[in-house]
Amino acid sequence: MIKPISKLCATLLLAGLLLTSFTLHAAEENITAAKVLSLTNPVNTYGVQIGDKLSRKIVLEVPVPYKIAEGAFPKKGSKSNGVELVDVNVITDQQKAHTLYTVNLSYQAFTNPNKPTVMQLPAEKLALTGGTKAEALEVPAWGFWLSPIVTGGIETAQKNIQPDAMPPLVDIRAHKTRLGVFLSMLIASLLGLLYMNADGNWLPFMGGAFAKAHRQLKRMAKSTAAKTAVEEKQALVYVHQAFNQHYGANMFARDIEHFVSLRPSFKKMKTEIAAFFDASNQSLYAVEPRNSQKIIADLAQLSKQLRDCERGV
Template sequence: MKNRFLVSLLRGLLLVALATPMWAAASAPTPINAGDIRIENPSRNVGLTIGDVLTRTVSVDLPPGFRIAKSALPQKGSQQQGIELVDVKLEEKSAGKGMHYTLTLRYQIFAHRTQPSVLQLPAETIAATGDKQAVTIPVPAWRFWLSPLAASTMASAKANVMPELPPAPIATQEHKLRLYACLGLLAAGVLGLLYINAERAWLPLMGGPFAQAYRRLKRLPAASTQAAYLLLHQAFNRTYGSSLFAADIPAFIAQHPRFAPLQADIEAFFQASAASLFAGRQSETENKVKADLLHLCRQLRDCERRAR
């Protein structure tokens, strides 16, 4: 009886011993091949300063039935050694029978050092579950050099501030010359138009006898033909220095050569004036007479100003 009990006990212990490795294998985390995990760290690990943002990417292919839960990811806002996890982004897509995950972790440096120091992005562990089993995806720490914004030997940053570079000067001499030339041409053109068309007596060379006669002649009514003839005669007399008659026209032209282009018109004026003032004959209408006298007076004024 006692031997039979011992045999049964030994048989039970043997069965438990044989079953233990199978249960352990069933409950142990399923391993992931190293080739299924790809970790991409920041491109540089020197010259980093406070405020810089570092990005690391973890890509992993999981076997069928396994998923990464968002609750198993590193917590946004966690800090370690002055480095804060500011963003966590998980993307997933089908890859054959399994799933492909891409995890993006963005860290920002808030640590302050007065001399170059070695810091590290913390090691992370990501858990994936499926079929009551679990796998872990290790993300090792990544070390880098943190550079200070100012050397610790500086007594005062303000005393060592360098002035900003002044903007490069623009060569303006050529543009100035062009501007002055254009302004000169503009002034000359305005003055030329002013002296040709202006009728103000106070302007230089604007108060000559024929200029004054032209201004007064424009204000005369068309019926005042005799007064219009007299105005022109007075302008001729003032210009000549004495009374000017038809016989004196060559002498007038010799004295004032600038009126030479109008000699024939002046002679025609004296003939028309004699016929109107002394003979009382007028072959043209009053309006036509005034228009002809205005035209002649203006030509004489232009010659007076040497504008012709």
């Protein structure tokens, strides 16, 4: 009775060991089940020429604890049969049970055959690390037709060389006209400002009697010397001389109405002209000391206003 029971136990033990082995093997298979979720190749497999960029996008799913080491990805600058890898971009998304790798590869063909040729983007093999055994994911090659830029050799190219096309000429006559108008307006504006504000007589009609009187009075007012009654009377003489020159005779206060009728541009200064003649009479007959410094400065300002009337501004 003991021997059959021992055989039964041994059989059950052996079955349990076999079942455990199969379970562990299946679990390990599930753990290492890394896969390519998607592979996006270029749209066209024809019409590719030298220098064209061809891009591939690969999405990989790698279960934990496996991973793809950084050094396992293709290296930028690597070449294979006339195709160069010019850009590599890897995006890693770590999740609970697995890691997603999005790999963007950009290639360029740097060969120029004489006739259409079949070429391919190289297959890639990505080694996995972190597990109990060596694993790798394989990305298949992708074929395409490379078309020559021209058929034939250098002789054919030399025969078909075209001269450089001259760029079309731009008609700038309208721009020249506008530029001329704008320059004329600028020059006229500058001359106008110069005419209205300059103390010199560089332009015609700038050397009038009041312009000359204003230069003399301005020079006298800027002098640092003390002003006396003598300088004050001389300043009054400058203005009187300018009035006399415009009037054509010696001008007095009673002649103001006649003067502004002859020179309408001075009409707006009629009140100031009358005040000047009144102040001049007071200066000639005054016996008390006066502020000659202020009187000369006021006469310089008055002469500037009369100069503007003289210039019609």
